[in-house]
Amino acid sequence: MIKFLLIGILRDRSRSLFPILTVLIGTALTVTMTGYMGGVVPDMIQLSSHLDAGHVKLMSQSFYENRHQMPLDLALDDADGLIETLDAQFPDMMWKARTRFGGLLDIPDENGETRAQTTVSALAADLISPNSTELDYLNLRESVVEGALPQDPFDVLIAQAMAKSYAINVGDQVTMMTSTVNGSMSFQNFRVAGMVVFGIAALDKGGAIITDIEGARIALDMNGGSTEILGFFKDDEYNGERALVVSDWVNNNLKDVNDPYTPIALRFEDSNEFGAMMQYMGSFMFIISAVFILIMFIVLWNSGLMNGLRRYGEMGLRLAVGEEKGHIYRTLLLESSLIGIIGTIFGTAIGLIGVWMLQEYGIDLGNMTANTGDGIYYPNVIRGKITPACFYIGFVPGLIAPFLGSLVSGRGIYKRQTASLFKELET
Amino acid sequence: MTAAKLIHTHDLVKTYPVADREFIALKNVNIDIGKGEFAGLVGPSGSGKTTLLNVIGSLDIPTSGSVSVLDHNIGALSHKQAAKLRNHHIGFIFQTYNLLPVYTVFENVEFPLLLLGKGTEERKKMVMDALDWLGLTEKAEMRPAQLSGGESQRVAIARAMVKKPALILADEPTANLDAKNSHHILKTMEKLNAELETTFLFATHDEKVMQYMKRIISLEDGEVVKDETK
Ligand SMILES: Nc1ncnc2c1ncn2[C@@H]1O[C@H](COP(=O)(O)OP(=O)(O)OP(=O)(O)O)[C@@H](O)[C@H]1O
Ligand SMILES: [Mg+2]
Numbered sequence: 001m002i003k004f005l006l007i008g009i010l011r012d013r014s015r016s017l018f019p020i021l022t023v024l025i026g027t028a029l030t031v032t033m034t035g036y037m038g039g040v041v042p043d044m045i046q047l048s049s050h051l052d053a054g055h056v057k058l059m060s061q062s063f064y065e066n067r068h069q070m071p072l073d074l075a076l077d078d079a080d081g082l083i084e085t086l087d088a089q090f091p092d093m094m095w096k097a098r099t100r101f102g103g104l105l106d107i108p109d110e111n112g113e114t115r116a117q118t119t120v121s122a123l124a125a126d127l128i129s130p131n132s133t134e135l136d137y138l139n140l141r142e143s144v145v146e147g148a149l150p151q152d153p154f155d156v157l158i159a160q161a162m163a164k165s166y167a168i169n170v171g172d173q174v175t176m177m178t179s180t181v182n183g184s185m186s187f188q189n190f191r192v193a194g195m196v197v198f199g200i201a202a203l204d205k206g207g208a209i210i211t212d213i214e215g216a217r218i219a220l221d222m223n224g225g226s227t228e229i230l231g232f233f234k235d236d237e238y239n240g241e242r243a244l245v246v247s248d249w250v251n252n253n254l255k256d257v258n259d260p261y262t263p264i265a266l267r268f269e270d271s272n273e274f275g276a277m278m279q280y281m282g283s284f285m286f287i288i289s290a291v292f293i294l295i296m297f298i299v300l301w302n303s304g305l306m307n308g309l310r311r312y313g314e315m316g317l318r319l320a321v322g323e324e325k326g327h328i329y330r331t332l333l334l335e336s337s338l339i340g341i342i343g344t345i346f347g348t349a350i351g352l353i354g355v356w357m358l359q360e361y362g363i364d365l366g367n368m369t370a371n372t373g374d375g376i377y378y379p380n381v382i383r384g385k386i387t388p389a390c391f392y393i394g395f396v397p398g399l400i401a402p403f404l405g406s407l408v409s410g411r412g413i414y415k416r417q418t419a420s421l422f423k424e425l426e427t
Numbered sequence: 428m429t430a431a432k433l434i435h436t437h438d439l440v441k442t443y444p445v446a447d448r449e450f451i452a453l454k455n456v457n458i459d460i461g462k463g464e465f466a467g468l469v470g471p472s473g474s475g476k477t478t479l480l481n482v483i484g485s486l487d488i489p490t491s492g493s494v495s496v497l498d499h500n501i502g503a504l505s506h507k508q509a510a511k512l513r514n515h516h517i518g519f520i521f522q523t524y525n526l527l528p529v530y531t532v533f534e535n536v537e538f539p540l541l542l543l544g545k546g547t548e549e550r551k552k553m554v555m556d557a558l559d560w561l562g563l564t565e566k567a568e569m570r571p572a573q574l575s576g577g578e579s580q581r582v583a584i585a586r587a588m589v590k591k592p593a594l595i596l597a598d599e600p601t602a603n604l605d606a607k608n609s610h611h612i613l614k615t616m617e618k619l620n621a622e623l624e625t626t627f628l629f630a631t632h633d634e635k636v637m638q639y640m641k642r643i644i645s646l647e648d649g650e651v652v653k654d655e656t657k
Contacts, residue, residue, distance in 0.1 A: 004534070004541060011529040313524040320486060320521075321539045321586070322514025324507055 005335045009342070015311070016339055018303050023343025023402055024350065026296040027394030030289065031351025032384070034393045036358060037285065039385035040378070041278075045238050045268065047377045050137040053271045054096075054230025055238050056246045058082065062260040063227060072101055072181050072220060072227065076263060079226040085254070090246060092234055096134060097226035099124040099216050103178030105209065107166050116166050122176070122209045124216030124226075128153065137232070140196065140210070146170055147194030153215035155193035159208045163195045170194060176209075180221035188219035199380045229263075243267040272376055289397060296401035304336070304409030329410050336406035337399060344398030351394060358384030433594060433626050434460040434483055438492035441478055441649075452478045454649040455492070460628060462593070465620045467629040467637060470646035476630035477598055479646070483628065484517055484596045485509040497593060514542055518587025522599035525583035526571040532558070533567040536586045543590060557589040561615060577608030581615065588619055595619075598630045606635060613639045
């Protein structure tokens, strides 16, 4: 019987082409979306963890509570000591001290007089010790568009957009005016080693400056300290459960509730809006999929009704030959399942091609990706990824929608009186 | 009444609800048709021929009275039982839309056997026998659109007879055919009737067809007005 139905589907294009196309489009979109998410979400996790949150992030309790003001005086004062402890405890992780601070950048003219001033936000990380992964994690090697990477603790990189608007050149001296951990004023001269374009709109737009952590420690008078310590799994694969083990250990063993400088640890998904965002994306995907299924269902239901009208003759004849109504109904369901399978196979293939193109070429969204301000960064170039889910996810809408469609449209035939169904073939 | 009675109707009435009243399509029809008969229902358009064939073929049920076909009480059959009766014992031939257009001649004739759950080899043999019987062996792989009207009707006969049913019901089987083809079709049916003892019941208002009938039952306004055996 399946062979019989397949022959019907393949030969009667008007019966099958439209439903197959519907399923094909629906599943191709589903697969492409899944591949898009499968590429974007890990990219987003990687980028955001590298730039900001780490897989696990340590701050002092009180810094965390006041983090929006970036209170330098509440930084971890013995970051290097903590890192030693953590290295011993978690051999599969590496730890990096980083400090974020703000200040006023003074740009002098050739006489050393102030030519321009602007507020900047600075990030200090280990840029010059050999084998430091920070150059890669902050993607600085590729981002330097003019000049070179820092060689000296007092070398800085500045965002090219800012450099252009203040006519700063590579090799220029700039002065950073800020306050130290103790609250006293600090003036530190830096040399502009290079200019960077991150390719991340959020970073390129703001006035960003990147300094070496040791240079910053001198400028801010915080020897061995930092505002945060980022922990990364050495394989660079974020895993919420593994991260929880680490953050729990820190919070249970290093935390001292009576000490405001006590370190606390947050997992990636807890230190920004990521958890909520994943939930949001999850429900978004769910709604989109449900809408797809619904649209496909309605389209297929209608085409099932139309086909039913067109095929009254066939139904009547089959009844006359001695086929049961229930059997006809079941063959209609089977037929639409076959149509669903065929459509899904082709739709999945097309979707995979779409994902592959997203993976190879990406889509440059450029300035459209705004920083949401919640510590989540999106790459400017969106890339998909062919994940295992891409191969099977299409079957969910691709089988459910046509099945439901003919379940409903077939009811009409099923409920009809044999005689009246049959009569219609005579007119 | 003997066991040889294939069809037996007793005070058969069939009404259809039309607007706010009942339209009487069949009025107290009492007929008996024995095994091996070659009989025709004749009468003007609207006289109830198709209605009677459909009730006898268990596609419809009587409003009152009784119809028994091969000792099955049509009015009391469930959908399943009715389908089974048609599947095993009754072949239908219609005026139009007799064949499934997407399937080949072979597949069209094979279809009832598929429903009967016959194996591939047995199906093939039975279909080829039936096609051979009707001189259609050459056309086995053709699709209905490629056939002439006469050939199509022959395929329909092949499909009706392939399972060797006791009864074949034919509703205006020659209405779309010219005289030569009509003659050919009726000759084939006569041969089937003679060699396999298949009972035939026709509905027709075609004079040419009536000549072949061994018995003519005339209907008018749903009533049997004449019943002659030649
Ligand atoms: N489902 C129905 N509802 C209402 N009336 C019906 C229905 N089916 C048939 N009739 C009526 O019953 C009468 C008999 O119809 P039937 O089809 O049996 O006629 P017929 O003798 O086969 O005519 P023809 O020679 O034109 O095929 C007609 O008047 C028809 O209008
Ligand atoms: Mg009729």
